[in-house]
Amino acid sequence: QGNGGTSWLAVEGDGLLPYSSLFSSSIAASGYQKLPGGLIVQWQTFNSAINSTSIVTLPIAFPNNFFGTVVTIRDNVANLVTDPISSALPLTNSTFSLRSYYSGSNINNFCVSLGN
Secondary structure, eight states: OEETTTEEOOOSSSTTGGGSGGGOEEOSSSEEEEOTTSOEEEEEEEEEOTTOEEEEEOSSOOSSOEEEEEEEEOSOOOOSSSOOOEEEEEOSSSEEEEEEOOOSSOEEEEEEEEEO
16 A cells, blocks of 8 residues: 555555565575474585585574474485485584485485474
């Protein structure tokens, strides 16, 4: 609705939601999306060395709780004897331990973390 001809005032609708701090985000290769209920979804890629454990830092720290991380392998590696496996364990509200159980080569992982 017009406000004296110099500016606009949103009375109702969802047009301003992308500009609300409830929906702040960083949409990039490593990024996050905050949802209005408090849930934060974060994602990133990480290259693991052969049979290694690495400490990975999230794009932003979770203010309250780090629920967990799901890891998937991004590389095209398929070996019936030594298929790659990676796992993750939250350490702090801003870091997790990423364990690679593959002995064939370095592995590119895609990680999605949830918290609030």
